[in-house]
Amino acid sequence: MTRKHHRLGLLAILWLTLGIWFFPQAALATETSLRNGWEYRWGDSPQDANGHFLWASEPTGTSGWLPMSGTANPPHRHGNETLWMRHQLPAGEWHHPVLFVSSIDLIGEAYIDNQQIFRHGSLDSNGQVQFAGWSWHTIPLPDVSEGKVLYLRIHSDYSDIGLWGKVAIMDESAVLPMILATSWEGLVVATFCLIVGSLASLLVLSPPRQWRLGSVGFFSLAIGIMLLAENDSRKLLLDIPLLWNYLAAATYFSLPIAMGLILEHWFPQVRTRFLRLIWLALLAYLTIALSMSLMGMISLSSTFPSFDVLLLISTILMALLALRRCHTFNIHQYLVLASYAAFVFILMLDMAVAHSIIDWFEVPVHFGALAFTLSMVIISLRHYTQTQRELNHLNRFLESEVAERTSELQSHVKQEHQRASLIALEHSKSQALADLIDRLQGTAALEHALEIIVDALPELTSPLRGAFYRQNTDEPLLSLTHHWPKDYQVPATLPSSPSGGTDNRPPSWLFPLDIPRPQQDALHLGILWLEPNTRLLPNSEYHERTRRLIETGITRVALVLSSISLQEKLATLSYNDGLTGLRNRRYFEELMFHEAVSALRNQTSLTLAIVDIDHFKLFNDRFGHSAGDVVLCGVAQLLAESFRDNDVVCRLGGEEFVILLPHAQANDALMRIDQMTQILASTNFKHAHQPLGTVSLSCGIASFPCHTSDPHTLLEIADNALYRAKQSGRARITMAE
Ligand SMILES: Nc1nc2c(ncn2[C@@H]2O[C@H](COP(=O)(O)OP(=O)(O)OP(=O)(O)O)[C@@H](O)[C@H]2O)c(=O)[nH]1
Structure with a gap:
């Protein structure tokens, strides 16, 4: 638009x-008001033979008629249920004049010139008043009515009798505009109240139930319907006065009930069983009164005066209950109470006017209702805004709490995840360590074991980067032997006692690989260098756990190495001859077997010489065992010096030696032993400063494939040759046959 x-x-x-x-x-x-100037007469008029009422044709000034003030409830009723009223109609310029009456208590008939011109309601067959409802009426008057007397015959068993509200002569055409003019404000207010009431009631129907708004909604709906049912325009909508009166009664009676509910939900401090009893009693009255009225047991009009009394009492009681706790009220509660007090004041005023306690005037009930409903809407909105603000605040608080909890949870989950991966890593590393230790168990040599360990280190320590430095005997620096990954830059050497932090990198972990030894310092084999990774080791706990895991691994490996070292030492001891330092018989037998197999497979030559010191027993007997040992050691040394590195000299036992010469011919052995015996012949042994003289040797030599096709028999053949050398006079070398 x-x-x-x-x-x-x-x-x-x-x-x-x-x-x-x-x-x-x-x-x-x-219009011309007719609220004053009426005359009245209690009781009913006698009738003539034609059924005309005699009082309706009595001229003015006749006795029996008394002037009355106002239009209702003349004095001295004395239980009378019939009242006659009359008024001389004034002069006026009207077209189709009517007498407008706001309401008649309760049944009325109008007569002019003894003719009935209007009737509202009727008596039942027993002559009892049948309530026909309160509504405005237009009593048609003759066009020329000046000076004519209008008679009204009124029946009422209600507390009031007569005409109520506006009583005025006007043109018939002026009635509708007047009704619209006087009722539109009430209609607007009623509509407003109905909308507010409906909206608030809808809020109650859907969760979360706002009972506070619900009570206001109930109140507004009741006021809205009541205003509509009491609005003059209702007759234009639907001309069934009794129906409107029932609606008005139901809603009017509901007002204190709604107030009870408002008190309950807006004033938790006032919420007592007594308060609930009050509004429940009012609800009971409403139900019973309307039901009885609907069933015809009582007149609807008769329920109003007693309800007015109940309303008065219940309002006072509720006010007392509220005032008892008024020191605890907040601003909203004070505002609710003040608005209700103002509204009740207007209601009471209306009640007083209705019962003609004070003279009739248009009580602005709709303004009271509008003021109350508006106040409640504003208070509710303020309350709602405040509640929303508090809720928002609470929401924000809860959201921050939830976010905090979520982040805590996420951090726990992350930690658990890291812990699980650490456990999995620990497990896989333990497995790898177990495999390494298994492999080491089958290793006899320390050097070989170290090679295996260094090869396994990248897998054992991955994903950490690292290096291994070897400690070589008598060297001050450790030298780098291995690093992983390949592009990992580490120093080529390390001092013997390095610290973790070197150059610009973060402090590294350095794990020494030492083997403990009895009664001497540990054997330093090397140092494992690892770079702790902050991504893989996010916190100190994992840092420490990983460090401990590696330390434990190193300790276990060191123990295995220690065992290998011991085995190696024992093996050395078991293969060597303690006296001469030469290999012993056991070593010879294993070597012999190995070399025999090799010679046979490769068809390479293998020569064996067996040497025996001549008359050694006599020597021993003459010079003593210790002197014999000196000779044994001297012969052993000479033998060891006489042969190549590949040749192995062993002491078979006693004074008997054997030399195994792989890839050698029998003559090679012969030549070397011959040279050696010449040296021996010129060697004067000494022991304890005592000259021992010289010794001679006998020797048997056998060679594969020269003397045998089976190298395993070489010892036997050579021994036979030695035997023959001995038999032949000793101090000689004999070849196998
Ligand atoms: N001093 C010393 N004597 C040993 C050792 N082992 C064996 N014997 C001695 O070597 C001697 C070997 O004597 P026999 O087997 O009779 O041989 P032999 O006296 O050399 O006589 P033939 O071999 O026939 O020339 C024994 O007296 C042993 O006690 C040892 O380690 N040290």
Whole structure:
């Protein structure tokens, strides 16, 4: 829509409003009030033979008629249920004049010139008043009515009797504008209350139930319907006065119940069993009164006075209950109470007017209702805003709590994840360590074992980067033997006692690989260098655990190495001859077997010489055992020096030696032993400064494949040759045959 259209729309609304306002005002200008100047007479009029009421034809000034003030409840009723009223009609310029009456208590008939011109309601067959509802009426008057007397015959078993509200003569055409003029405000307020009530009630129907708003909604709905049911325009909508009166009664009776609910939900401090009893009693009254009325047991009109009393009492009681705790109220509660007090004041005023306690005037109940509903809407909105603000605050708090908990949880999950991966890593490393130790168990030589360990280190320590430095005997620096990954830059050497932090890199882990030794310092084999990785070891716990794991691994490996070292030492001891330092018989036998197999497989030559010192027993006997040992050691040394590195000299036992010469011929052996015996012949042994003289040797030589096709028999053949050398006079070398 354009701005021009907007302006036209606003103008139309303005003109309509002015039209509604001014047109009736203009119409009102022609009305003549008839609220004063009435005469009354209690009781019913006798009738003539034609059924005409005699009182309705009595001229003014006749006795029996008394002037009355106002239009209802003349004095001295004394239980009378029938009242006659009359008024001389004034002069006026009217077209189709009518007497407008806001309401009649309760049944009325109108007569002019003894003719009945109007009737509202009737008596039942027992002559009892049948309530026909309260509504405005237009009593048609003759066009020329000046000076004529209008008689009203009224029946009422209600507390009030007579005409109520506006009583005025006007043109019939002026009635509708006047009704619209007097009722539109009430209609607007009723609509507003109904909308507010419906919205608030909807909020209660859907969770989360806002009972506070619900109680306000109930109140607003009740006021809205009540205003509509009491609005003059209702008759234009639906001309069934009794139906409107039932609606008005139900909603009017609901007001204190709604107030009870408001007190319950807006004033938790006031919430008592007594309060609930009050509004439950009112609810019971509403139900019983309306049911009995609907069933015809009582008149609807009779339920109002007793309810008015109940309303008064319950309002006072509720006010007392509320005031008892007023020191604990907050601003919203004070505002609710003040609005309700103002509204109740207007209701009481209306009640007083209804019962003619004070003279009739248009009590602005709808303004009271509007003020109350508006207050409640504003208070509810304020309360709602405040609650929303608090909820938002709470939400933000909860969100931050949830975020905190979530991050805690995530960090726990991360930690658990890391722990699980660490455990998996530990497990796989333990497995790898177990495999390494298994492999080391089958290793006899320390050097070989070290090679295996260094090869396994990258797998054992991955994903950490590292290096291994070897400690060589008598060298001050450790030298790099291995590093992983290949591009990992590490120093080529390390001092014997390095510290973790070198050059610009973070402190490295250095694990010495030492073998403990009895009664001497540990044997330093080398140092394992590892670079702790902060990504893999996110916190100190994992850092420490990993470090301990590696330390434990190193300790286990060192123990295995220690065992290998011991075995190696024992093996050395078991293969060597303790006296001469030569290999012993056991070594010879194993070597012999190995060399024999090799010679046979490769068809290479293998020569064996067996040497025996001549008359050694005599020597021993003459010079003593210790001197014999000196000779044994001397011969052993000479033998060892006489042969190549590949040749192995062993002491078979006693004074008997054997030399195994792989890839050698028998003559090679012969030549070397011959040279050696020449040296021996010129060697004068000494022991304890005592000259021992010289010794001679006998020797048998056998060679494969020269003397045998089976190298395993070489010893036997050579021994036979030695035997023959001995037999032949000793100090000689004999070849196998
Ligand atoms: N001093 C010393 N004597 C040993 C050792 N082992 C064996 N004997 C001695 O070597 C002697 C070997 O004597 P026999 O087997 O009779 O041989 P032999 O006296 O050399 O006589 P023939 O071999 O026939 O020339 C024995 O008296 C042993 O006690 C040892 O380690 N040291």
